[in-house]
Ligand code: B3K
C-alpha cells in the first residue's frame with residue numbers, strides 16, 4: 017500500500033477506538049471491473065475513548081455516497097486524508113450507510129478483494145479490509161457481520177462468506193445471491209468472501225458435544241482428487257483441539273477454499289479459511305512428504321486460530337504474536353502428537369530448531385531485528401516474521417517447560433475464561449499463565465520486549481572428593497537496533513548429566529531430586545547450580561529439547577561431543593552434538609577453501625556419522641536429520657566475514673568425502689529403506705524415504721556411472737513425487753548425463769500441475785550450476801510469471817536465498833538481478849516484493865568486495881521512485897541499521 021510519506025507507528029501511541037461497531041451489513045454487487053460495496057454500520061461511541069468523532073479507514077476506494085442516520089453527508093461534513101475518513105461531529109449512536117466502488121481485476125496486490133483465475137477472493141489481514149470499504153479497520157473493533165453477495169450465476173456459482181448461510185436464490189439477468197451471517201463478533205481482518213466456479217469435497221463430522229458440523233474443502237474443477245489429506249487434517253485438528261485443550265468448533269459449518277494466487281500460506285477467516293493451493297492440494301503423484309506435512313501443519317494452524325486469534329484476538333497489531341506465536345506452538349504440538357512416538361516428536365523438534373537457526377537467529381541479529389512484540393513499524397505486513405511466529409512459539413513453549421503441561425493447560429483455560437470475545441495483549445496471556453499457576457512471571461516479560469538472541473555461556477567444575485558438579489550459566493544478549501542494553505531473561509535451561517557409560521545420572525540439584533533432566537531457571541546475569549551425589553566426572557547435556565531460543569556456548573571437546581552424539585538420551589541434544597562436530601569442521605574447511613588450502617576431513621567424524629547411519633535402533637527420520645549437514649547459510653551465520661563460494665566448496669567437499677567413504681553403508685541403507693506398495697505419508701514411511709533419499713544424495717555427491725544409473729532408475733520408476741523429486745535433484749546435483757532429459761520429461765509430464773511446475777523452477781534455481789543468466793533464461797519460459805507469488809518464489813526467491821554461491825557471484829550480477837526483481841515485483845505486489853528485499857539483510861557481513869556491491873544494489877532500490885512502504889521500510893532499515 018502506498019501512502020505519501022511513510023510513517024512510523026508506535027505501540028506506545030495506542031488509543032482506544034472512538035466508536036465501536038455493533039453490526040455491519042455488507043452488500044456486494046460483484047463485477048471484476050466495477051464492484052459496488054454497500055455497507056450499513058451501526059456504531060456507538062466508546063466510553064473508553066479519549067478522542068472524538070468517527071474515524072474510518074479506506075484506501076483506493078471511490079466513495080459514491082455517505083449517509084449518517086438517514087442524512088446524506090457532503091464534503092465539509094467529513095474529510096478524507098491520509099487514508100482516513102473523519103466525521104468530526106457525530107451523535108453517540110449512528111447508522112452510517114456507505115457506498116463505494118472498487119475494481120478487483122486491477123488489484124494485483126492480492127490484498128483486499130481481488131480476482132484469481134477469474135474468481136473473486138479476499139485477503140484482509142492485516143489491513144486489507146480498508147480497500148474494500150470504509151471501516152474502522154483495526155482489530156480492537158469487533159462487530160457482527162451480515163453479508164449479501166450478488167453475482168452472475170454462471171460465472172460464479174459458488175458464493176461464500178463467514179458463518180452460516182441463511183438465504184440464497186436467483187435474481188434477474190442471470191444473477192443470484194447468497195446471504196451469510198456470522199454469529200460471532202469479529203474484527204474486520206477476519207472477514208472473507210469467495211465468489212467462484214469451484215467444487216467441493218464435503219463431510220458431516222460429529223463434534224464432541226454431539227453436534228454435526230459440515231466440513232468443506234473447495235477447489236477448482238479437476239482438483240477433487242487432491243483434497244483428501246486436507247480434509248483428514250481438518251478432522252484431526254478438530255479432534256485434537258477438543259482433546260488437548262477442550263476447545264470445540266463453535267460453528268455449524270467450516271470451509272477451506274484453495275486459491276492459486278495467494279501472498280502467504282493461508283488465512284484463518286472465521287469459518288472460511290482461504291488457503292494457498294500449496295497447502296491444500298496433494299496426492300502421491302504431485303505432492304512430496306514435505307508437502308503433506310505442510311498441509312497438516314497449516315490446516316491445523318488455521319483451524320486452531322479459531323480460538324487463538326478469532327475468539328480471543330489482538331488489541332493492536334503489535335500484539336500479533338499473541339495469536340501467531342501461540343498458534344504456531346499449537347500446530348507444532350498437533351503435528352508432534354499426530355506422529356505419536358517420542359522419537360517422532362524429537363524429529364519435529366529438530367526441524368523447528370533448524371528453522372530457528374536458519375531464519376530467526378539471523379533476523380534477530382540483522383537490521384530488521386525486533387522484539388516478539390514489536391514497539392514500532394512502518395508497514396505491519398513486514399512484521400509477519402519468523403520472530404513473531406517461530407520465536408513467539410518458542411516463548412509460548414517456555415511457559416509449558418516452566419509450568420508443565422498441566423500448568424500450561426490451566427493457564428490456557430484461564431485465558432479463555434477471562435478474555436473470550438475480547439481483543440487483548442500479550443501481557444494478558446502472560447498474566448493468565450502466571451495467575452493460573454500462582455507463579456511470578458514478571459521477568460518473563462522481557463522475552464516480549466527485548467530483541468536479539470541471548471547467549472548463555474556455560475562452564476563447569478567437578479569435585480571428585482565431594483561428588484559435586486557445579487554448572488555456571490551466564491547470560492548476555494547482543495545489542496539490536498534501538499536496544500543497546502539488555503536486562504537478564506528468565507531462561508529455562510534443561511540439563512542432564514551423562515556418565516562414562518553414556519547413561520543419564522540421576523540428578524540432585526541444589527539439594528532437590530530432579531530425575532534425568534533438570535529444568536534450571538536462569539534469571540540472573542550469572543548463576544551456579546550445584547549437582548550433588550555425582551560419583552564420576554559427567555558430561556553435561558545442556559539445553560535439552562532446545563528448552564529456550566538461545567545460543568549455548570560451552571567449551572565441549574570433540575571427545576565429549578562424540579560421546580553425546582553416540583549416547584545422549586535426549587534426541588535433540590544428540591543431534592545437536594553431531595551438528596556441532598560438523599559445524600567446526602565446515603568452518604575449518606571453509607577457511608582452508610578461502611586460502612586455497614587442503615580440504616581434509618578426519619576419519620573420527622566420518623566414523624561417528626557411520627555409526628549413526630547404521631544404528632538400526634534409531635528411527636530412519638532421526639538418522640536422516642543427524643546426517644544432514646548445516647546449510648551454507650547456517651555456516652555463513654557463524655562467520656565474521658562471509659565468503660559464500662568458500663562455504664559452498666567446503667560443504668560440497670565434505671558431502672563428497674562422507675559420500676565416498678560411506679558408500680557401502682549408504683547403498684545398504686538405500687536398499688533397506690525402500691517403501692514398496694501404496695504410498696502413505698505417515699511419519700515412519702516418510703522417514704524411510706527421507707533416509708533413502710539422503711543416502712542417494714550423499715552417493716550422488718561422489719557420483720559414478722552406477723550411482724547415476726541408480727538415480728536415473730529411481731526417477732524413471734518412482735511411484736510418488738517424493739522419490740521423483742529426490743532423484744531429479746540428485747541427477748542435477750551430480751550433473752549426470754540424463755539430467756537435462758529428466759528435467760524436460762518432468763515438465764512435459766506435469767505442465768498442467770501448477771504446484772509441480774513450481775518445483776521444476778525451484779530445483780533449477782537452486783542447482784549448483786544455475787547462474788543469473790540461467791535464471792533469466794528461465795524467466796522467459798512461457799510458464800513463468802511474476803504475478804503469481806508461488807511462481808515468483810519458486811524461481812527468484814529460491815535463487816536469491818537458496819543458491820548463495822551463485823547469488824553472491826563476485827561480479828555482482830546476482831545483486832543487480834535482485835534489485836531489478838524487487839522493483840518489478842513492487843509495482844505489482846508490495847508484500848511479495850518486500851519479502852524478496854529481505855535477502856540483502858546480512859550484507860554487512862560479507863567480504864568487502866561483495867559488501868560494496870550489495871550496498872550499491874540496496875541504494876539503487878532505495879533511490880527508485882514510487883517505492884511501496886513495504887519495500888521502503890526493509891531497504892532503509894538495511895542501509896541504516
Ligand atoms: N494470519 C495469516 C497471515 C496474514 C499475513 C498478512 N500479511 C495467516 C496465519 O498466520 O495463519
Ligand code: ZN
Pocket residue numbers: 317321339340343
Ligand atoms: Zn497464524
